[in-house]
Amino acid sequence: MKHKIHNFQKIIAICFAFCSLIQCQNYLWPVKAEKALTAVFAEERPGRYHTGIDIRTFGEIGYPLQAIENGYVSRIQTSSKKYGKTLYLTLEDGNTVVYAHLDHFTPEIDNLVSALHQYYGKFSIDHYLKKNEYKFTKGDLIGYSGDTGGVSGPHLHFEIRDKNQQPLNPFNVGLSIPDNIPPVINSMAIIPLHKNSKINGISEEQIFKVKKINETEFIIMDTINVQGSIGLAVNAFDKITNQEFNFGIYGIEVHQDEEIVYSMKYDNMKWIDSKELYTEKNYSLARKGKGKYYHLFTRHGNESLSFINDNSKNKLMINENTFSNISIKVFDHAGNTSFLKLVLHNGLVQKNNNYSISFNKNNCLIKFDSKEKISPIFHLNNKLDKHYRKHVNHITLEHNLFKIENINYPTNIIEISTISKSGLKSMPTFSMENNNHEKTIGKISLKHYEHGIFIIFEEKIPSTKEMTLILKQNDQLHSHAMERKSAFQHYSQIFSPNDLKNVSEISVHSNEINMTEIFKTNLHGKIVYPDSMFNFSLLDNELIIKGDKNTFHDTTFIWANLIDVPKPKIGTLIGKAYQIQPRLIPYEKEIQLEINISKDYFPNHASIYYYNEKKNTWHYMPSSFNADSTHLITKILSGEIFAIINETQPPKFSNLIPEINGTYFASDVKHISFTIEDQFSGIDAEEDIIIELDGKRVIFEYNSYQKKIRYPLKYRLNVGKHKLYIKAKDRVGNISIKQGNFIIK
Numbered sequence: 001m002k003h004k005i006h007n008f009q010k011i012i013a014i015c016f017a018f019c020s021l022i023q024c025q026n027y028l029w030p031v032k033a034e035k036a037l038t039a040v041f042a043e044e045r046p047g048r049y050h051t052g053i054d055i056r057t058f059g060e061i062g063y064p065l066q067a068i069e070n071g072y073v074s075r076i077q078t079s080s081k082k083y084g085k086t087l088y089l090t091l092e093d094g095n096t097v098v099y100a101h102l103d104h105f106t107p108e109i110d111n112l113v114s115a116l117h118q119y120y121g122k123f124s125i126d127h128y129l130k131k132n133e134y135k136f137t138k139g140d141l142i143g144y145s146g147d148t149g150g151v152s153g154p155h156l157h158f159e160i161r162d163k164n165q166q167p168l169n170p171f172n173v174g175l176s177i178p179d180n181i182p183p184v185i186n187s188m189a190i191i192p193l194h195k196n197s198k199i200n201g202i203s204e205e206q207i208f209k210v211k212k213i214n215e216t217e218f219i220i221m222d223t224i225n226v227q228g229s230i231g232l233a234v235n236a237f238d239k240i241t242n243q244e245f246n247f248g249i250y251g252i253e254v255h256q257d258e259e260i261v262y263s264m265k266y267d268n269m270k271w272i273d274s275k276e277l278y279t280e281k282n283y284s285l286a287r288k289g290k291g292k293y294y295h296l297f298t299r300h301g302n303e304s305l306s307f308i309n310d311n312s313k314n315k316l317m318i319n320e321n322t323f324s325n326i327s328i329k330v331f332d333h334a335g336n337t338s339f340l341k342l343v344l345h346n347g348l349v350q351k352n353n354n355y356s357i358s359f360n361k362n363n364c365l366i367k368f369d370s371k372e373k374i375s376p377i378f379h380l381n382n383k384l385d386k387h388y389r390k391h392v393n394h395i396t397l398e399h400n401l402f403k404i405e406n407i408n409y410p411t412n413i414i415e416i417s418t419i420s421k422s423g424l425k426s427m428p429t430f431s432m433e434n435n436n437h438e439k440t441i442g443k444i445s446l447k448h449y450e451h452g453i454f455i456i457f458e459e460k461i462p463s464t465k466e467m468t469l470i471l472k473q474n475d476q477l478h479s480h481a482m483e484r485k486s487a488f489q490h491y492s493q494i495f496s497p498n499d500l501k502n503v504s505e506i507s508v509h510s511n512e513i514n515m516t517e518i519f520k521t522n523l524h525g526k527i528v529y530p531d532s533m534f535n536f537s538l539l540d541n542e543l544i545i546k547g548d549k550n551t552f553h554d555t556t557f558i559w560a561n562l563i564d565v566p567k568p569k570i571g572t573l574i575g576k577a578y579q580i581q582p583r584l585i586p587y588e589k590e591i592q593l594e595i596n597i598s599k600d601y602f603p604n605h606a607s608i609y610y611y612n613e614k615k616n617t618w619h620y621m622p623s624s625f626n627a628d629s630t631h632l633i634t635k636i637l638s639g640e641i642f643a644i645i646n647e648t649q650p651p652k653f654s655n656l657i658p659e660i661n662g663t664y665f666a667s668d669v670k671h672i673s674f675t676i677e678d679q680f681s682g683i684d685a686e687e688d689i690i691i692e693l694d695g696k697r698v699i700f701e702y703n704s705y706q707k708k709i710r711y712p713l714k715y716r717l718n719v720g721k722h723k724l725y726i727k728a729k730d731r732v733g734n735i736s737i738k739q740g741n742f743i744i745k
């Protein structure tokens with residue numbers, strides 16, 4: 001009997017816990033249509049988190065939207081930017097729900113909005129309403145979905161916020177979508193967190209492929225050798241039943257040998273959390289185009305993020321000469337879970353250079369000098385394609401003597417590693433037939449990570465030469481050994497930013513008797529410290545760089561170089577293009593960049609633009625002149641290519657209704673509308689467009705996605721002549737005007 005009571009109490013306790021967890025609301029789905037999503041809560045957006053869900057409207061506008069619960073309209077916004085037309089409904093339970101990018105509201109709210117536009121004298125409004133002024137009952141129509149504001153296509157952006165207006169995960173508070181598909185784990189990365197950290201012998205971040213065992217289990221086949229403090233990161237996404245997109249995951253839990261070392265769950269968020277986005281997501285891998293990786297460790301004190309468990313650790317350490325089992329659990333909101341398992345080992349990874357190699361026509365013989373039996377692995381690399389790497393089988397001729405056949409140009413670079421008894425792979429070495437009669441060419445680049453800087457020399461066509469790096473520092477030359485890390489690349493040791501203080505020149509020399517100089521470049525950079533502001537010029541005053549304290553978490557090297565870029569299709573490049581670095585470290589604050597503009601050329605429509613190398617496109621940056629007009633100033637939040645461009649093309653009007661000199665019946669002219677396009681700098685906002693009808697300025701709607709202007713006439717036009725005046729200005733001040741009369745008959 002006692003036992004039964006105990007069970008009963010347990011059931012009540014479980015019920016209670018369950019209800020309090022999901023708060024037991026039962027909201028309606030906000031769109032009167034089948035449940036379809038394009039994005040979930042907390043997905044990454046450029047520089048921020050997605051604070052709601054995106055409900056799919058299948059490329060169309062005009063889906064009816066409904067009140068998900070009883071409430072009143074507490075706020076209305078209209079704008080050509082961000083959320084566009086937005087309705088805020090405060091519910092009886094105190095939560096506020098946000099419907100964004102609407103096409104229009106109900107006729108009653110639309111009338112209120114028109115009145116508010118007149119009251120504020122503009123289209124961009126953000127108006128708070130009194131409690132219970134406009135009430136809605138659960139299921140009432142509240143408006144229609146659309147594509148207003150900053151959108152990439154029609155959809156409903158929907159948010160649920162708590163009493164303090166902080167975003168909640170809608171799937172935690174009464175909305176749900178059926179889902180029985182587990183998340184997919186794509187790959188894992190290991191991030192070195194210290195100068196001395198190494199992953200398989202390398203101090204640079206490494207990506208590992210995962211192998212799918214079944215629907216929910218993934219593994220990394222090879223044991224990974226790590227030294228020093230490291231962090232794991234995972235690239236994963238969720239799939240939802242009957243939904244065709246990839247979605248963000250809901251939570252992660254990481255176990256190291258049965259101990260939880262990291263966990264997070266996107267239950268809620270604070271608006272300030274977006275500032276910490278790149279402590280939770282990996283920045284350098286994203287900048288290299290490798291995808292979005294969730295950090296599985298806390299960074300720079302981001303335990304304060306509302307969704308990260310406070311007990312999470314800021315690094316992973318493996319004891320010397322031991323193995324550690326890692327299990328990464330990734331789950332979605334419906335509780336579907338996937339696991340990634342891997343083994344880490346702490347031990348020294350070395351190169352096995354102890355062999356001799358001889359080429360004979362298309363074959364090659366490799367002889368290891370060792371009493372112990374060697375297990376080698378060979379790969380072929382391509383001299384003309386740095387992404388080519390293929391495993392090649394070998395023949396064992398005798399003890400530690402191996403033969404590879406069919407080696408043909410250009411896949412004739414042999415990559416050699418060995419596997420130890422415990423299954424650990426050595427670092428690769430590279431061999432090819434001597435071709436040192438060819439001139440070695442290549443280029444130097446710097447890779448600045450949070451844990452240090454590498455100087456890399458990449459050969460255009462791989463040689464067999466070994467290289468030495470020489471830094472000119474305070475007019476003295478210092479040489480550093482370089483190591484071939486791949487068929488094409490020679491890496492320096494890892495430097496601290498302070499190691500590059502006053503380095504003015506970098507050169508690479510081949511290790512031949514006379515140390516031939518292969519490549520030389522000037523270095524223009526300065527070191528900035530987190531506890532100080534900075535203000536310095538580079539490249540003979542062509543650039544001025546200013547920044548605040550704590551722009552970076554650690555001491556950082558900022559440098560710039562000239563770079564050749566293709567000319568913009570529209571507009572004229574003025575002066576040179578500059579590459580500002582670092583680009584692999586997130587900027588916590590904007591940096592002020594000033595670019596010199598030559599005195600003899602004073603363009604009227606100039607601005608700084610940044611160049612997207614991948615898309616070969618230039619993008620406008622808000623710019624202004626400094627006090628003595630020697631430099632154009634902009635604010636930057638990442639290392640990019642920047643240049644000054646002068647653009648003189650004014651915006652273009654089309655599809656104007658009513659047409660200038662046209663004749664219409666009054667009943668046919670219900671609105672003034674046209675399309676407006678500006679190809680290069682673009683139009684910033686509706687404030688840059690003016691419409692006057694019969695000498696009176698009207699307040700119109702601007703849909704920046706469709707590039708359409710629309711002014712619904714408030715009254716029937718009188719018979720006779722009417723005057724229309726339209727003016728539009730692009731971001732660099734090019735103006736288009738259209739004016740004239742039309743007739744109402």
Ligand SMILES: [Zn+2]
Nearest residue numbers: 052053054157
């Ligand atoms: Zn959205």
